[in-house]
Amino acid sequence: MITIREYKKVQSLEEAYELNQKKSNRIIGGMIWLKMETLNVGTAIDLSGLGLDAVEETETEFRIGAMATLRTLETHEGLAAYTNGAMRESVRHIVGVQLRNLATLGGSLYSRFGFSDVLTMFLALDASVELYKGGIVPLCEYAERKKDRDVLVRVIVPKKAGARFDYRSVRPTRTDLPTLTCASVREGDGCRFVIGSRPARAMIFTPEAGSAEQMAEQVQREAVLGSNMRGSAAYRRKLVGTLVRRAAEALENTAE
Structure with missing residues (x-):
């Protein structure tokens, strides 16, 4: 449970910065994950009055x-x-x-x-x-x-002229945390793939230009993957190959 001693809706970024230098203080946003922690907060710093929601x-x-x-x-x-x-x-x-x-x-x-x-x-x-x-x-x-x-x-x-994007994920159930995520972009003849929920932090891969199958194989080979309750490393490796191949094919089709 989170306990907050004081709440402050700041009037400037400088005020927010100064308050945030104290370790017991926290900037609050939507409070989705923060409220689940066991934490004693000195001052909750609210940025909602600074017009940063646009x-x-x-x-x-x-x-x-x-x-x-x-x-x-x-x-x-x-x-x-x-x-x-x-x-x-x-x-x-x-x-x-x-x-x-x-x-x-x-x-x-x-x-x-x-x-x-x-x-x-x-x-x-x-x-x-x-x-x-x-x-x-x-x-x-x-x-x-x-x-x-x-x-x-x-x-x-x-904004990059001619860039095309794709996003895919696999989840145990519709609204669950993902087992694997794959964001992709095609610029010119090259593609970049970002693999997340490995289950570690997302990594960027820029395979050599080739067919969708060749790029999928390269990313699948290079990806560092682990296991957790949502999937094993071996399962994730198969997903990497499938998602990257499908993304590459989709990007190629939209570029035509």
Whole structure:
């Protein structure tokens, strides 16, 4: 059970940053996973008054506030069009609409969960995160860092001409955590695949150009996989080959 001594709805990012330097304080988002911890919080820091819940689209990029919910990502027409529906597919299986109306993008990426559909998808998008003090950092680098006391402000997704996206996952049941996730992008003649829920944190693979079968075999061979209650390493390896092959075929078809 989580116990919160004080609550503060901050008026600026500077105020949020200063409060967050105390180890007992926590920035709160949708409180999906945080409330399940056994934790004593000094001050719960609420960013909801800072206007960070919107998706801004320009000709060159999307700028998504850290407080934007997963439901916002699911229903945003611009993101759906740019990602060929992959963004919607990546979040629509996460429990239910009620939870997706609460869970935030910032919380999902800051947590760096191994099972995160959101992290898998945004790595494929070649996204960057904007930190209040740390500036703009590629998500692939941020995901490997240890958690710190900086404030995640927004996520930046560049628009790449001609890029095509695909997202697939396998789950024991429809709303369960995934056994394996696979986000893919095709740019020109090359493909990039992000494999998550290995069950560790998502990894990026850029196989040599070839047929769908050849790329699937290479990623399947190189993937580092483990076992947990949702599947064995051997089962996951078979899934990697199947999902990558299907994704590569789908990307090839949509590029035609």
